[in-house]
Amino acid sequence: MATYYSEEHEWLTVEGDTATLGITKHAAEQLGEVVFVEQQEAGDEFEKDGEIGVIESVKAASELYAPVDGEIVEVNEALADNPGALNEDPEGEAWIYKIKIADASQLEDLMDEAGYKAFIG
Amino acid sequence: MTSPKRTPLYSLHVELGGKLVDFAGWEMPVQYPLGIMGEHKQCREKAALFDVSHMGQVILRGENVGEKLEALCPQAYATLKEGKARYGFFTNADGGIMDDLIVSNAGDHFFVVVNAALRHQDIPHMRAHLEGVEVTEIFERALVAVQGPKAEDVVGELCPAARDLKFMETTVADINGVECRISRLGYTGEDGYEISIPEDKAIEISKAFLAHEDCEPAGLGARDSLRLEAGLCLYGNDIDQSTSPIEASLGWAIQKRRKEEGGFPGADRVQKELAEGAARKLVGIKPDGRAPARQGVEVQCLEGNTIGQITSGSFGPTVGGPVAMGYVSKGHGEPGEKVNLIIRGKAQPAQIVALPFVTQNYKR
Numbered sequence: 001m002a003t004y005y006s007e008e009h010e011w012l013t014v015e016g017d018t019a020t021l022g023i024t025k026h027a028a029e030q031l032g033e034v035v036f037v038e039q040q041e042a043g044d045e046f047e048k049d050g051e052i053g054v055i056e057s058v059k060a061a062s063e064l065y066a067p068v069d070g071e072i073v074e075v076n077e078a079l080a081d082n083p084g085a086l087n088e089d090p091e092g093e094a095w096i097y098k099i100k101i102a103d104a105s106q107l108e109d110l111m112d113e114a115g116y117k118a119f120i121g
Numbered sequence: 122m123t124s125p126k127r128t129p130l131y132s133l134h135v136e137l138g139g140k141l142v143d144f145a146g147w148e149m150p151v152q153y154p155l156g157i158m159g160e161h162k163q164c165r166e167k168a169a170l171f172d173v174s175h176m177g178q179v180i181l182r183g184e185n186v187g188e189k190l191e192a193l194c195p196q197a198y199a200t201l202k203e204g205k206a207r208y209g210f211f212t213n214a215d216g217g218i219m220d221d222l223i224v225s226n227a228g229d230h231f232f233v234v235v236n237a238a239l240r241h242q243d244i245p246h247m248r249a250h251l252e253g254v255e256v257t258e259i260f261e262r263a264l265v266a267v268q269g270p271k272a273e274d275v276v277g278e279l280c281p282a283a284r285d286l287k288f289m290e291t292t293v294a295d296i297n298g299v300e301c302r303i304s305r306l307g308y309t310g311e312d313g314y315e316i317s318i319p320e321d322k323a324i325e326i327s328k329a330f331l332a333h334e335d336c337e338p339a340g341l342g343a344r345d346s347l348r349l350e351a352g353l354c355l356y357g358n359d360i361d362q363s364t365s366p367i368e369a370s371l372g373w374a375i376q377k378r379r380k381e382e383g384g385f386p387g388a389d390r391v392q393k394e395l396a397e398g399a400a401r402k403l404v405g406i407k408p409d410g411r412a413p414a415r416q417g418v419e420v421q422c423l424e425g426n427t428i429g430q431i432t433s434g435s436f437g438p439t440v441g442g443p444v445a446m447g448y449v450s451k452g453h454g455e456p457g458e459k460v461n462l463i464i465r466g467k468a469q470p471a472q473i474v475a476l477p478f479v480t481q482n483y484k485r
Contacts, residue, residue: 036413036436058438
């Protein structure tokens with residue numbers, strides 16, 4: 001199990017060819033209080049850098065971009081009723097999707113924790 | 122690009138942990154550590170302090186200033202009594218709104234507050250058209266708003282005269298030995314004050330308000346969600362050079378005599394729309410779901426035809442869900458009418474509602 005980070009401030013915890021995906025604590029802090037999460041459905045396929053959801057704070061809407069190619073296998077339904085969980089525990093309880101990774105070699109383009117920490121300064 | 126300007130309260134914003142953004146050329150706090158939702162609720166339940174020093178404060182001196190203002194605005198400023206303030210707007214020759222403003226009769230002068238982004242337009246406009254009136258833009262005073270049900274306690278403790286003011290009344294009184302202009306009005310839908318303070322005393326007096334246990338600082342984020350829930354227009358979003366006051370549902374702000382007599386820029390259009398109805402009108406729109414409908418979102422009737430557009434939309438913390446305002450064309454816009462909002466390509470159900478979304482708590 002390894003966790004990767006994208007420049008779009010997502011984390012991806014990989015186990016075999018599946019992974020759990022969410023936004024980082026840093027991203028949640030930048031967004032402010034989340035009031036709405038638009039998620040796609042299980043079975044939806046996506047390409048790296050494609051839009052896979054929208055997170056809205058009081059002030060603005062921010063798109064969620066796919067860090068790799070893949071398919072959504074599970075959606076965290078709890079976020080629909082409690083979008084504020086993304087501020088409380090973005091790297092734990094408030095994961096957004098479980099995905100199936102299509103091309104594991106794309107993980108090489110992502111950062112590890114130390115790399116991400118340096119990236120956000 | 123010139124670097125953004127700073128208000129006299131800038132160092133206080135930094136000290137309080139304000140998240141600063143560029144707003145209309147000013148470096149302003151969008152929120153403090155409490156966050157937009159917390160600051161919004163603070164204002165609805167207790168009291169919040171806002172720095173609104175970026176707005177333009179203007180003094181008009183001369184003979185019959187109120188009467189002369191009537192040539193630029195559809196409001197009855199000639200009969201505005203001393204100690205009273207009145208909401209209004211400059212109209213253009215086509216009956217559009219150039220800016221909205223608050224005009225106060227301060228006795229030996231008139232005191233006007235205009236939007237930050239339009240200071241550069243409004244001041245030359247007044248200088249060009251108010252003959253024999255000395256137009257002075259004040260740069261050396263801060264403007265601080267204290268808003269909320271506890272605002273009277275917060276301000277009244279330091280300034281007993283503030284308690285005696287009613288909604289839309291203004292006076293001059295000492296706060297901590299400093300002469301300030303205190304007006305009982307605001308932009309949140311709550312009771313409260315806007316206080317014009319000499320710049321070198323602005324931080325000291327703001328801190329004295331914040332020392333009250335019921336008062337916390339709030340930023341522009343909460344100011345926007347508060348005014349939206351209160352159904353108050355934001356210039357540049359809900360009203361602009363193309364929207365008439367009647368379209369903007371601001372007919373209440375034009376006094377009877379002015380409606381009948383006209384005599385202001387664009388009076389032909391305003392009077393025609395009063396008689397025949399406007400082609401579109403600004404209404405409240407409440408999405409059924411949780412997705413906020415932002416500015417620019419298309420409004421459709423249930424048959425699928427476009428009937429208008431959202432001009433302001435966000436999450437309303439007091440309402441506990443998304444709230445919006447927008448224009449819909451004639452024949453639409455009755456409260457209760459069901460519409461669809463096209464958000465990211467998908468139709469989301471919503472309903473036309475009467476404004477405001479929350480009860481206004483003014484002290485009349």
